[in-house]
Amino acid sequence: MEIKSDLYLGDCREELKKLPDNSIDLIFTSPPYADQRNNTYGGIRPDKYVDWFLPIAEQLLRVLKPTGTFVLNIKEKVVNGERSTYVMELIIEMRKQGWLWTEEFIWHKKNSYPGKWPNRFRDSWERLIQFNKDKKFKMYQEAVMVPMGDWAKTRLKNLSNTDKIRDESKVGSGFGKNISNWINRDKAYPTNVIHLATECNNKKHSAAFPEGLPEWFIKLFTKEGDTVLDPFMGSGTTNIIANKMKRNSIGIEIFEEYYKMVEKELIPVELLLLDPKNTYEKTKPDRRITVR
Amino acid sequence: MEIKSDLYLGDCREELKKLPDNSIDLIFTSPPYADQRNNTYGGIRPDKYVDWFLPIAEQLLRVLKPTGTFVLNIKEKVVNGERSTYVMELIIEMRKQGWLWTEEFIWHKKNSYPGKWPNRFRDSWERLIQFNKDKKFKMYQEAVMVPMGDWAKTRLKNLSNTDKIRDESKVGSGFGKNISNWINRDKAYPTNVIHLATECNNKKHSAAFPEGLPEWFIKLFTKEGDTVLDPFMGSGTTNIIANKMKRNSIGIEIFEEYYKMVEKELIPVELLLLDPKNTYEKTKPDRRITVR
DNA sequence: GTTCCGCATGAATCGATAG
DNA sequence: ACTATCGATTCATGCGGAA
Numbered sequence: 001m002e003i004k005s006d007l008y009l010g011d012c013r014e015e016l017k018k019l020p021d022n023s024i025d026l027i028f029t030s031p032p033y034a035d036q037r038n039n040t041y042g043g044i045r046p047d048k049y050v051d052w053f054l055p056i057a058e059q060l061l062r063v064l065k066p067t068g069t070f071v072l073n074i075k076e077k078v079v080n081g082e083r084s085t086y087v088m089e090l091i092i093e094m095r096k097q098g099w100l101w102t103e104e105f106i107w108h109k110k111n112s113y114p115g116k117w118p119n120r121f122r123d124s125w126e127r128l129i130q131f132n133k134d135k136k137f138k139m140y141q142e143a144v145m146v147p148m149g150d151w152a153k154t155r156l157k158n159l160s161n162t163d164k165i166r167d168e169s170k171v172g173s174g175f176g177k178n179i180s181n182w183i184n185r186d187k188a189y190p191t192n193v194i195h196l197a198t199e200c201n202n203k204k205h206s207a208a209f210p211e212g213l214p215e216w217f218i219k220l221f222t223k224e225g226d227t228v229l230d231p232f233m234g235s236g237t238t239n240i241i242a243n244k245m246k247r248n249s250i251g252i253e254i255f256e257e258y259y260k261m262v263e264k265e266l267i268p269v270e271l272l273l274l275d276p277k278n279t280y281e282k283t284k285p286d287r288r289i290t291v292r
Numbered sequence: 293m294e295i296k297s298d299l300y301l302g303d304c305r306e307e308l309k310k311l312p313d314n315s316i317d318l319i320f321t322s323p324p325y326a327d328q329r330n331n332t333y334g335g336i337r338p339d340k341y342v343d344w345f346l347p348i349a350e351q352l353l354r355v356l357k358p359t360g361t362f363v364l365n366i367k368e369k370v371v372n373g374e375r376s377t378y379v380m381e382l383i384i385e386m387r388k389q390g391w392l393w394t395e396e397f398i399w400h401k402k403n404s405y406p407g408k409w410p411n412r413f414r415d416s417w418e419r420l421i422q423f424n425k426d427k428k429f430k431m432y433q434e435a436v437m438v439p440m441g442d443w444a445k446t447r448l449k450n451l452s453n454t455d456k457i458r459d460e461s462k463v464g465s466g467f468g469k470n471i472s473n474w475i476n477r478d479k480a481y482p483t484n485v486i487h488l489a490t491e492c493n494n495k496k497h498s499a500a501f502p503e504g505l506p507e508w509f510i511k512l513f514t515k516e517g518d519t520v521l522d523p524f525m526g527s528g529t530t531n532i533i534a535n536k537m538k539r540n541s542i543g544i545e546i547f548e549e550y551y552k553m554v555e556k557e558l559i560p561v562e563l564l565l566l567d568p569k570n571t572y573e574k575t576k577p578d579r580r581i582t583v584r
Numbered sequence: 585g586t587t588c589c590g591c592a593t594g595a596a597t598c599g600a601t602a603g
Numbered sequence: 604a605c606t607a608t609c610g611a612t613t614c615a616t617g618c619g620g621a622a
Binding site: 080081082083085088089091092095100101102103104106108112116118119120121122123124125135137139141189190191192193 | 372373374375377380381383384387392393394395396398400404408410411412413414415416417427429431433481482483484485
């Protein structure tokens with residue numbers, strides 16, 4: 001199977017128009033938050049945020065397949081001691097465009113930014129808002145099942161390495177055959193709370209979110225050969241992970257430096273995928289998501 | 293110190309009018325969620341929820357002290373495959389009444405209700421929305437501190453050079469007050485994500501939330517002798533915990549059976565408090581909150 | 585080779601100071 | 604009065620060098 005990654009350099013308000021209707025299976029993106037990342041999209045003011053995002057949301061609605069899903073990672077900032085309301089207003093307005101607000105997942109960031117203030121604690125969670133075009137969307141729940149209970153974990157630890165390799169060589173289809181007989185009873189469906197630490201220490205690419213985050217949603221909402229879009233590509237975490245998981249990916253980035261960086265990283269990944277010996281699972285077994 | 297608990301039997305839309313202005317330090321409540329508890333508040337439909345709640349919110353704004361806090365425990369239900377928007381609309385409308393939306397805490401329910409749906413996972417979190425009347429409200433952060441992570445113990449023994457450098461570069465006067473913050477510190481401030489299991493095995497009453505939840509917020513926003521209000525008392529968890537923590541409490545309940553049940557439970561608590569040997573801390577040391 | 589330990593830093597937020 | 608800039612605060616994580 002040939003996996004493609006298409007990158008666009010430019011403002012997604014324009015670049016999105018180049019994509020055909022009903023062509024995307026999953027949109028996973030983290031737009032610049034209000035007054036954040038001022039160097040790229042010019043620091044959108046909280047009170048202008050909804051107006052700025054709505055035309056983009058309309059394009060996203062057009063390019064998404066009816067069975068597809070849009071996952072929006074966002075969090076409102078504090079202004080003048082209060083949380084801004086632009087995220088809630090955005091959800092209400094996007095519903096008027098025709099989006100269905102299916103669910104809100106919580107990303108719990110265990111290592112949230114430190115600080116002490118007289119009137120508030122550290123903010124350690126972000127929203128992952130799931131939108132759909134249609135009530136009938138595709139969801140592969142089995143792909144993100146997690147081991148149940150502690151004893152299951154210890155037994156997994158005691159498995160031989162060969163068992164682990166065989167296990168992990170079957171991505172998307174759950175666990176490997178040889179242990180599936182007894183592990184099957186001990187898998188549970190996850191919840192709508194996702195525990196992941198931020199990667200604040202990665203020197204190569206300091207991404208807004210850890211790889212595990214797009215990985216989880218790509219597993220849940222797409223299968224191999226599907227197409228993933230990130231209109232605010234940034235350091236390209238979504239696209240790189242999508243490619244490693246054998247999904248086609250489309251990325252749009254306004255900032256040339258980021259664009260070229262991602263381009264450079266995606267080429268080796270593609271060469272790697274062409275070699276049948278080098279699968280994502282064998283070379284990077286440690287990339288498995290840790291969701292509790 | 294004499295601790296009182298006043299219970300009102302009736303509809304809080306009427307009963308709240310009996311309370312004086314600016315008299316409450318903390319309102320902690322979990323109102324009937326839309327389309328539930330049909331026997332009491334008549335099963336408020338999601339599309340009528342905001343209209344139903346706003347007059348109550350106005351009364352709450354009136355009775356709350358300017359330094360007080362209102363914590364609203366709520367979660368929107370799924371209607372027709374979509375999350376309802378009434379909670380978001382409520383926040384937006386309450387701000388127009390004069391409420392400040394200070395923060396949104398997440399209650400992560402570790403043992404959420406099991407279940408499986410084709411297009412959705414278990415819902416394991418609820419909103420705890422903090423409203424205030426004024427930017428200057430009272431908050432006793434030290435009361436809810438949690439044990440620090442492991443690294444801190446070793447770091448406290450021999451402060452790293454980084455801390456000294458960071459300190460000196462900013463303060464200039466060497467390690468003075470900054471270091472003293474770290475000495476003798478084995479606790480850290482919590483975040484805005486609260487981990488508590490739901491109480492699934494409480495035989496007497498099926499409360500909307502575990503005792504630890506009101507306990508945490510009572511610790512955080514009140515001191516002994518303050519007054520806590522729950523206008524939707526239900527099984528009285530908030531009031532009973534408040535009394536055990538030596539806070540005055542006011543509860544309003546529309547359903548007589550609940551009202552009498554709470555009344556019966558509160559009397560023994562008050563007798564207990566009159567005996568100087570029986571303090572909350574001595575008799576119930578295990579009630580301390582477990583938040584991670 | 586493990587394990588241990590030092591180290592840098594992150595979608596943050598507040599209050600004071602300056603224009 | 605209202606906005607822009609700046610310093611101070613503080614904890615979990617993963618890396619790399621040391622034991």
